[in-house]
Amino acid sequence: MAIKSKKGVFFTFMGILVVSVLVLAFSSDVYVTSKNKIPVIKSRVKTADNYLRNLETSYLETSLYTSSYNALKSIILYINYEDDFLVSENDLNAKFKEVLLSGTIDGADISNMGITLMQDNTFIYRLEDIERMSQDVLHITTRFDEDNINTVIFQSNDTGPWQVGVNLTMNYSVDAGIASWNKTKTFSIIISIIGFDDPLYLINSGYSHPIKETTFNDTEWNVDTLMGHIENQTYRHESNESTEHSPNYLMRFYESYSPSLCCGIESMINETLCDGETGKSYVDYCFWSDECDPGTGYGNKLYNILGITTPSYPFKLDAYHIGQYNVKDEAEYI
Amino acid sequence: MHKKAYFFTLDAFIATSIIVIGISLILFARTNKPYEMQTAFLSQDVIDTASSIKIYELSDNEYVSNLTADGNITNTQNTVLEQLGEFCYREMNNTAGNFTEKVFLRIIPPEYNFQLLIKDGSDILFNYTKGKGMETSRVLISSKNIIFGQINNLMWGPYTSEVITWQ
Numbered sequence: 416m417a418i419k420s421k422k423g424v425f426f427t428f429m430g431i432l433v434v435s436v437l438v439l440a441f442s443s444d445v446y447v448t449s450k451n452k453i454p455v456i457k458s459r460v461k462t463a464d465n466y467l468r469n470l471e472t473s474y475l476e477t478s479l480y481t482s483s484y485n486a487l488k489s490i491i492l493y494i495n496y497e498d499d500f501l502v503s504e505n506d507l508n509a510k511f512k513e514v515l516l517s518g519t520i521d522g523a524d525i526s527n528m529g530i531t532l533m534q535d536n537t538f539i540y541r542l543e544d545i546e547r548m549s550q551d552v553l554h555i556t557t558r559f560d561e562d563n564i565n566t567v568i569f570q571s572n573d574t575g576p577w578q579v580g581v582n583l584t585m586n587y588s589v590d591a592g593i594a595s596w597n598k599t600k601t602f603s604i605i606i607s608i609i610g611f612d613d614p615l616y617l618i619n620s621g622y623s624h625p626i627k628e629t630t631f632n633d634t635e636w637n638v639d640t641l642m643g644h645i646e647n648q649t650y651r652h653e654s655n656e657s658t659e660h661s662p663n664y665l666m667r668f669y670e671s672y673s674p675s676l677c678c679g680i681e682s683m684i685n686e687t688l689c690d691g692e693t694g695k696s697y698v699d700y701c702f703w704s705d706e707c708d709p710g711t712g713y714g715n716k717l718y719n720i721l722g723i724t725t726p727s728y729p730f731k732l733d734a735y736h737i738g739q740y741n742v743k744d745e746a747e748y749i
Numbered sequence: 750m751h752k753k754a755y756f757f758t759l760d761a762f763i764a765t766s767i768i769v770i771g772i773s774l775i776l777f778a779r780t781n782k783p784y785e786m787q788t789a790f791l792s793q794d795v796i797d798t799a800s801s802i803k804i805y806e807l808s809d810n811e812y813v814s815n816l817t818a819d820g821n822i823t824n825t826q827n828t829v830l831e832q833l834g835e836f837c838y839r840e841m842n843n844t845a846g847n848f849t850e851k852v853f854l855r856i857i858p859p860e861y862n863f864q865l866l867i868k869d870g871s872d873i874l875f876n877y878t879k880g881k882g883m884e885t886s887r888v889l890i891s892s893k894n895i896i897f898g899q900i901n902n903l904m905w906g907p908y909t910s911e912v913i914t915w916q
Binding site: 423424425426427428429430431433434435438458466469473474477478480481482484485536541544545548549551552553 | 753754755757758759760761762765766769793893894895897898899902903904907909
């Protein structure tokens with residue numbers, strides 16, 4: 416009897432074993448514990464990837480644009496405040512970088528000079544803002560190497576005469592826990608200078624003279640269009656290969672009258688600002704320098720222009736610009 | 750004797766099956782979450798969609814077209830969320846509320862409730878809630894994003910946009 420009972424128990428265990436195997440075989444999901452984690456990881460990586468893309472293609476570029484725009488305006492206000500030009504191109508770049516990043520010039524807060532454009536608007540402020548937000552909202556750690564940021568402000572064939580470019584290079588890292596990125600990248604933006612004050616006018620005359628592009632191209636010049644050019648206080652970019660070019664917009668910050676082939680712009684001194692001057696060509700950079708004085712590459716004489724020159728407005732042009740503005744027939748040497 | 754052994758085996762098989770089926774039914778009944786995933790996806794989808802659809806893509810929406818024509822929308826390259834953020838920055842909360850009704854209600858299925866928040870740090874700039882029962886809901890899913898933008902030459906934000914969905 417004892418042997419027979421043991422056989423029954425054996426078969427009972429066999430039955431339990433068979434059922435267990437069947438249950439386990441049809442519920443294999445139970446063993447794939449990582450399966451539940453996959454959507455979470457996928458979502459996390461997707462969030463980090465979206466954030467990084469948004470950071471690089473939108474946030475940093477928008478921040479750089481708005482901060483650069485206001486930094487350039489701040490430097491114009493600083494020049495006006497100091498009533499003096501900057502020293503050189505290097506000086507312009509150094510001051511631009513300092514204003515852009517920290518809102519200071521030579522370590523002094525420019526808001527103390529009444530220039531408030533950079534308050535809560537510096538590039539570093541924007542970087543710290545997004546560092547904090549990415550941590551608080553997305554739990555992603557973002558770090559920018561604020562001590563090693565390089566910037567340059569420039570005009571070139573890429574920007575043309577009516578825009579300035581800003582390049583900014585920096586290192587940064589983004590750590591989302593399950594994925595991280597370390598990057599060094601250069602961000603580039605372009606700012607239109609239309610509407611910006613011309614530093615040459617600000618310092619030399621004390622008047623605001625915003626940049627406004629003329630509607631005439633170089634094939635349309637005559638005495639009538641030149642008159643319109645003067646009255647509308649517009650600027651012209653010389654589109655030829657001559658070496659007698661005007662300085663570009665950025666060169667006007669440090670009073671350089673050297674020619675800029677790609678980006679030189681010039682306007683005419685109007686009646687309000689001329690102060691009865693008779694010994695200068697009335698092209699702005701000629702008027703405030705000796706670049707176009709008689710005996711230079713601009714010719715040996717100055718000419719009145721019939722229809723423009725009057726006793727109260729003794730407008731004069733050098734020989735080179737008479738040709739440029741197509742007013743040879745109206746030019747008279749006295 | 751042999752017949753008895755088979756009887757025990759069959760008996761054990763049936764008994765174990767009953768126990769397993771019983772336990773399974775109890776477990777499935779307790780862990781039934783038919784809508785949780787949909788709610789979770791919806792919340793994230795709304796954020797993703799509103800972060801990618803641009804204003805000019807809503808030109809068939811009469812309300813949006815009117816806002817653009819009136820000059821209240823100045824940049825049709827803004828995404829829907831960016832436009833909401835801009836309304837908040839310009840303190841046009843009534844317009845933001847109407848904009849949400851006209852745009853978001855077309856994105857979110859009517860059976861779902863949602864809350865849309867725009868926050869500047871801990872300050873709530875904008876709060877739009879559709880539906881009730883948020884406090885008592887068993888399934889409440891939140892998705893967040895960072896929004897920012899530019900008006901003329903000034904930058905606004907970054908703000909937090911948050912969509913909470915529940916059933």
